Amino acid sequence: MNMLAEAAVEDAINRDSARTETVKMQASGVNVFYGEKQALFDVDLAVRKNQVTALIGPSGCGKSTFLRCLNRMNDTIDICRVTGSITLDGEDIYDPKIDVVELRARVGMVFQKPNPFPKSIYENVAYGPRIHGLASSRSELDAIIETSLQKAGLWNEVKDRLNEPGTGLSGGQQQRLCIARAIAVSPEVILMDEPCSALDPIATARVEELIDELRENYTIVIVTHSMQQAARVSQRTAMFHLGRLVEEGPTGKMFTNPEDKRTQDYVTGRFG
Amino acid sequence: MAQHIVTSFDEDLEHLDRLIRDMGDLAAAMTKAATRALLHADNALAQRVVSNDVVMDARQTELDKSAVTLIAKRQPMAQDLRAVVGAIRMAADLERIGDLAKNIAKRVGAVGKSATPHSLTHSIDTMAGMVLDQVQAVVRHYVERQPNALVELRDRDEKIDVHYTAVFRELLTYMMEDPRNITACTHLLFCAKNLERIGDHVTNIAENAYYVLTGSQLPVQRPKLDETQMTVDS
Ligand SMILES: Nc1ncnc2c1ncn2[C@@H]1O[C@H](COP(=O)(O)OP(=O)(O)OP(=O)(O)O)[C@@H](O)[C@H]1O
Ligand SMILES: [Mg+2]
Numbered sequence: 107m108n109m110l111a112e113a114a115v116e117d118a119i120n121r122d123s124a125r126t127e128t129v130k131m132q133a134s135g136v137n138v139f140y141g142e143k144q145a146l147f148d149v150d151l152a153v154r155k156n157q158v159t160a161l162i163g164p165s166g167c168g169k170s171t172f173l174r175c176l177n178r179m180n181d182t183i184d185i186c187r188v189t190g191s192i193t194l195d196g197e198d199i200y201d202p203k204i205d206v207v208e209l210r211a212r213v214g215m216v217f218q219k220p221n222p223f224p225k226s227i228y229e230n231v232a233y234g235p236r237i238h239g240l241a242s243s244r245s246e247l248d249a250i251i252e253t254s255l256q257k258a259g260l261w262n263e264v265k266d267r268l269n270e271p272g273t274g275l276s277g278g279q280q281q282r283l284c285i286a287r288a289i290a291v292s293p294e295v296i297l298m299d300e301p302c303s304a305l306d307p308i309a310t311a312r313v314e315e316l317i318d319e320l321r322e323n324y325t326i327v328i329v330t331h332s333m334q335q336a337a338r339v340s341q342r343t344a345m346f347h348l349g350r351l352v353e354e355g356p357t358g359k360m361f362t363n364p365e366d367k368r369t370q371d372y373v374t375g376r377f378g
Numbered sequence: 379m380a381q382h383i384v385t386s387f388d389e390d391l392e393h394l395d396r397l398i399r400d401m402g403d404l405a406a407a408m409t410k411a412a413t414r415a416l417l418h419a420d421n422a423l424a425q426r427v428v429s430n431d432v433v434m435d436a437r438q439t440e441l442d443k444s445a446v447t448l449i450a451k452r453q454p455m456a457q458d459l460r461a462v463v464g465a466i467r468m469a470a471d472l473e474r475i476g477d478l479a480k481n482i483a484k485r486v487g488a489v490g491k492s493a494t495p496h497s498l499t500h501s502i503d504t505m506a507g508m509v510l511d512q513v514q515a516v517v518r519h520y521v522e523r524q525p526n527a528l529v530e531l532r533d534r535d536e537k538i539d540v541h542y543t544a545v546f547r548e549l550l551t552y553m554m555e556d557p558r559n560i561t562a563c564t565h566l567l568f569c570a571k572n573l574e575r576i577g578d579h580v581t582n583i584a585e586n587a588y589y590v591l592t593g594s595q596l597p598v599q600r601p602k603l604d605e606t607q608m609t610v611d612s
Contacts, residue, residue: 334453361455363593373455375387376380 130155130295130325131176131213136190138171138180145171147349149190153295158317158326160336160357163346164377169329172346173297176327177213178206194295211238214293218300220280222272222287227264230272230283231255234291250290258286259316278309285316289324296320298328302335314339333373337361345369390448391458394465395521397441401472402517404434408479409513409576413506415486416569417499427483434476441469457593464590468520471579471586475513478572478579489565498563501548502570505541509573512538512580520587532584532596538577545570 131153138146146168153159153176161169171180178199180186192199199209211234222230231251234240241247251268255261260282264275272283281301288296298317302310317326317339330336336343336357343360345353345368353366364370371377382388408430415423445466448454454462512531519527549563549570588596 333455337455362459364456370456371380374458375382375384375452375455377383 128155129153131192131194131327132196133172133175133192134190136172136175136188136192138168138175138189139187140183141185145349146175149351151344151351151354153325153327154342155325156321156323157342158321158328158340159342159344160340161327161329161344161346162331162333162336162372163352164372165331167346168349169346170299173215173299173327173329176295176297177210177215179210179215181206208238211291212293213295213297214288214291216281216284216288216296216298216301218303220277220284220304222275222280222283224271224273226269227255227272227275227283228268231286231290234287238291240291254286254290255283257289257320258282259312259319260286276309278305278312281305281309281313282316285313285320289320293324295325295327298326300329300331303331310335333361345372347372384452387452387458390444390452391461393444394441394448394462397437397444398465398468398472399517399521401434401437401441401469401476402513404430404437405472405475405479406510406513406517408434408476408483409506409573410510412479412482413502413510413569413573415483416489416566417503419486419489421487424483424486428480431476431480434473438469438473442466457590460590460593464586467586468583471582472517475576475579478576482569482572485565485568489562498548498552498566501541501545502566502573505538505545505570505573508534508538508541509576509580512577516580516583516587520583520591523591525588525591528584528588528591529596532581532588535577535581538574542570542574 129152133149133151133153136146136149137144149172151159151172161172163169174180175188175192176199180188188200194209194212198204199213223233225233228251231254232247235247235250241250252261252265255264260279263279264283272280275283281304285296285301302313305313314335317328320326328336328339330339340357342354343357344351345360345364345366347368353360353364353369355365360369361373364373408427411423411430412427414420415427445462448462452458512534515531516528519525519531546567549567552559553563585596588594
């Protein structure tokens with residue numbers, strides 16, 4: 107490569123990182139306990155705005171636990187105790203003044219198994235906007251439903267049967283319905299816990315493409331057991347092991363030349 | 379390095395390494411035989427080099443196939459990914475070395491033995507020796523996982539270039555001295571040029587091997603000096 111081209115590439119990289127460098131969520135010194143048992147140890151992690159951050163690591167290392175800290179889903183588990191600080195746009199989300207319902211609207215979640223409510227497709231998506239009072243009229247609500255389903259890449263498949271039960275959709279469609287449900291309340295961050303593990307390769311590819319499009323408007327944190335999926339969809343990857351964050355960095359580097367021995371062993375399939 | 383959980387994955391990677399080693403041995407043998415055949419006007423030996431090139435191509439095809447299958451089956455990551463991509467590239471350079479050796483061998487017969495002055499064969503012989511050492515060493519350093527040795531090896535390529543320039547000058551003087559030398563000297567010049575290019579492929583292999591072993595690129599080398607470029611278009 108000549109010097110000019112190199113300078114141009116450098117420039118492009120710098121511009122890209124400047125655009126995306128803003129930290130949306132910051133975890134500092136986070137510890138999580140389930141009763142006596144400590145599940146996370148002193149985790150520091152920055153989640154960058156409009157980027158997809160992938161959390162990887164062997165089963166039981168604390169990925170889901172960490173993800174649930176980001177919208178205080180752990181509050182629903184009685185024995186769970188969280189210390190340290192987590193901020194959203196610089197604001198401490200564990201501050202007693204924070205309204206947890208509002209927090210969960212700003213930081214939405216999509217689960218491993220598609221879990222639509224036993225209601226119509228329409229009602230599944232309408233639920234959030236209704237309880238948050240986001241629509242003042244039926245036509246406004248209709249518009250939210252349509253854009254949410256469109257953003258989730260499901261609109262064309264369901265527009266003629268919005269009143270049919272959401273549970274009647276295929277697994278892949280159900281998962282996209284759950285994504286539409288998460289999007290409907292206009293969140294800023296979307297947390298996804300193994301969103302594709304119950305889907306076939308085609309449905310997975312759809313959801314992955316969707317994740318890439320959603321990045322334009324949202325910040326995404328995804329837990330995945332597929333290294334290839336993490337490599338495909340994320341810009342940053344964080345590796346957890348035994349409750350600790352062992353390495354975090356640009357995804358390309360994590361999968362071609364990771365620094366930490368444990369990351370190397372895990373991504374290459376050498377873990378005992 | 380720890381073993382993979384799936385042991386057949388290790389076997390697949392070892393198979394690639396073995397093919398690279400085989401191709402390296404063959405490339406070295408072909409380079410040695412081709413120069414020898416040229417300097418001793420040994421047609422039979424030259425023929426063997428030409429037929430070895432077919433073996434070389436077959437090995438490369440096998441390596442490519444194994445590498446592609448491994449990627450499809452295992453989706454390698456990190457050092458494994460680098461090893462597979464690196465193997466494909468190194469095999470391509472080794473195959474080119476085979477081609478260049480074959481080109482040298484094809485000149486045998488065109489060069490009359492008697493017409494070659496002794497001091498000249500000596501110069502080319504020395505150059506061939508240097509190139510041969512490099513070909514053998516580069517694969518050895520890779521297989522033995524010695525990235526630092528690869529840095530030194532790449533830097534030694536410069537010596538070959540310097541030697542090539544000397545051979546080139548020497549040949550020019552012979553041609554000026556007696557125009558009857560021109561035919562033989564042209565073929566020898568071609569041989570020297572091919573040896574120099576084999577050296578360049580060794581450099582590529584060293585760079586790839588270094589990346590496979592360390593995950594970082596070899597530092598950029600100083601622009602190299604090739605005085606012959608100013609005299610003829612090569
Ligand atoms: N509700 C709970 N009560 C008690 N312990 C829990 C609870 N949830 C998780 N744990 C423990 O915390 C640790 C981390 O679990 P977590 O579910 O976060 O792991 P993970 O990385 O998401 O694993 P997986 O990849 O299997 O989903 C584990 O040792 C687990 O047993
Ligand atoms: Mg989990």
